[in-house]
Amino acid sequence: MLSRLQLLLQRLLFFFALALLFTGDTPPLDAFDTKIDRIVGADRFDFVRWIVEAFVEKGAQGVVPIQSFLDDQQRAQFVVDYLNLTRQLFAAEHDLDRVYTDPDVADPDTASADRRAERNRLRAEVERHRPTAEAIIETQIASVLVGEGLAIGGRIFPPAQSRITPLPYILVISPRDQILREEGASLSAGLTVERAEAIEDDLFTRLDKSALVTPIGGLAVYPSMILETQDLLFLLQVISHEWTHHWLFLHPLGLQLLLSSMGGETLTINETVASMVGDEAGILVLKRYYPEIARRDYAFVYDPPKPVEPGAPPPEPDPNGFNFNREMHATRVQVDEYLAEAHTLMLRADEDKTAGRGAESESLRSEAMAWIVKAESYMEDRRKVFLDNGYRIRKLNQAYFAFYGSYADQPGASGADPIGPTVRELRAKIPKLSDFLSAVAPVVTFDDLKHVLAQYP
Numbered sequence: 316m317l318s319r320l321q322l323l324l325q326r327l328l329f330f331f332a333l334a335l336l337f338t339g340d341t342p343p344l345d346a347f348d349t350k351i352d353r354i355v356g357a358d359r360f361d362f363v364r365w366i367v368e369a370f371v372e373k374g375a376q377g378v379v380p381i382q383s384f385l386d387d388q389q390r391a392q393f394v395v396d397y398l399n400l401t402r403q404l405f406a407a408e409h410d411l412d413r414v415y416t417d418p419d420v421a422d423p424d425t426a427s428a429d430r431r432a433e434r435n436r437l438r439a440e441v442e443r444h445r446p447t448a449e450a451i452i453e454t455q456i457a458s459v460l461v462g463e464g465l466a467i468g469g470r471i472f473p474p475a476q477s478r479i480t481p482l483p484y485i486l487v488i489s490p491r492d493q494i495l496r497e498e499g500a501s502l503s504a505g506l507t508v509e510r511a512e513a514i515e516d517d518l519f520t521r522l523d524k525s526a527l528v529t530p531i532g533g534l535a536v537y538p539s540m541i542l543e544t545q546d547l548l549f550l551l552q553v554i555s556h557e558w559t560h561h562w563l564f565l566h567p568l569g570l571q572l573l574l575s576s577m578g579g580e581t582l583t584i585n586e587t588v589a590s591m592v593g594d595e596a597g598i599l600v601l602k603r604y605y606p607e608i609a610r611r612d613y614a615f616v617y618d619p620p621k622p623v624e625p626g627a628p629p630p631e632p633d634p635n636g637f638n639f640n641r642e643m644h645a646t647r648v649q650v651d652e653y654l655a656e657a658h659t660l661m662l663r664a665d666e667d668k669t670a671g672r673g674a675e676s677e678s679l680r681s682e683a684m685a686w687i688v689k690a691e692s693y694m695e696d697r698r699k700v701f702l703d704n705g706y707r708i709r710k711l712n713q714a715y716f717a718f719y720g721s722y723a724d725q726p727g728a729s730g731a732d733p734i735g736p737t738v739r740e741l742r743a744k745i746p747k748l749s750d751f752l753s754a755v756a757p758v759v760t761f762d763d764l765k766h767v768l769a770q771y772p
Contacts, residue, residue, distance in 0.1 A: 351486070351500050354517045358510065360483035360501040362536065369478045369538050376446040382454060390451045391604045394547070397441070397448035402545040404437040445479055452600075453477060456555055459599045464749035465562075473561045476538035477554045481505065482531055483540075488518060489525045489717040491687050492657040494650070496582060496717040502528060508709070515710065525713035535560035548613050551600045556593025559752075563588070566756035580734060580761045586721040587738045588755050595748060637704040646697045647716055653690035654713070657683040737764055744771040 352359070382390055411434055414420055414427045453475040460471045481504035488497045502514075511528035518526035532553050534540040539557030544550055563569025563585060572581050598616045601609045609616055660683035667676035691712065698711035708715075720732065738755070741764070745751040754771075758764050
């Protein structure tokens, strides 16, 4: 009983510390964030309310921890049953969508009454099982991480805490003359595509920024926010991914990013490390606790990893086939070349303006804008190519690459950025997961990363 109380206290202390970091920042009146507020308005996500609700729910679940009365096999079956309920719920919601979009159904409310009742029943069942399923998965991940050498006093810290929930959308903002993630915002869950387009257009016309409103799979608040899914491996990997962010928050690689909202190299290193650790830990949990499902549904996790040459797209079995990562890699490389020209010209224009050479500055700025427009036109043309090959990308712009390019564990949207290959090379040279995390924890810049890599010849 005392041990359980100590664990609960440990979780509460970390929860409040992290909640303060996420909610205690108030921007000044003229800050860029205030300008975003004027565009986003009431569509900002209410983190304070969500965190309070999550705290209350986690506290209630911890008082009567159902999972403590189950053995490993029963726990695994509980999670499987929860995912099956989620699958049935998704099917029921899809069935309802078909009724409401069928032009031959004159009165969809009446026609769908039974279906809606079934949908509501399934939703209630999913919500009843969800907190315990979360707790079981958290325990399984913690056990694997302890086995990987990440324990402090026999437990991992911070504790693995997550909540499966409707996720906010993320507003990603980048300058137009370079790919760089700037301060953005979290937007309401369920935001319509029309509102997303309106926000992006406002940022483009009013602030001259590239913007993208995009859904996400998880968010590293505490407890972490996890997308509702029926995919077991995805769930295990995303929760592990977000826990890695929590662990990094206690070290320079995460703390620097959290306190200063830095993007660039720090963000790419952080996200790449979290992606790699999350994927590895999720597979380890799957193999240990769900071996039959692993062999039946995820046989690829038993295949040895294939080495990827630094900076190169993955191999293509069919040279004539369309490979998303290869094509996205080529797109990013070309965009970087166009924008490098634009950014250099913009810097020169600023220098001329400072020196009082107004005409020369305006001429350089016009030339830079021509390169930017060329890059944006190219990205739109490439987006249509992806659409023609079955990849429904709503918007491909600088902000798209600023967001997806930070996940550099695989070649693709990161283009020729050397960070991803360097992190992968470092991971290949350090067998133990805990040693890898310890090696990258003090890293903040790419130079730091290269210095660490040099220590592992």
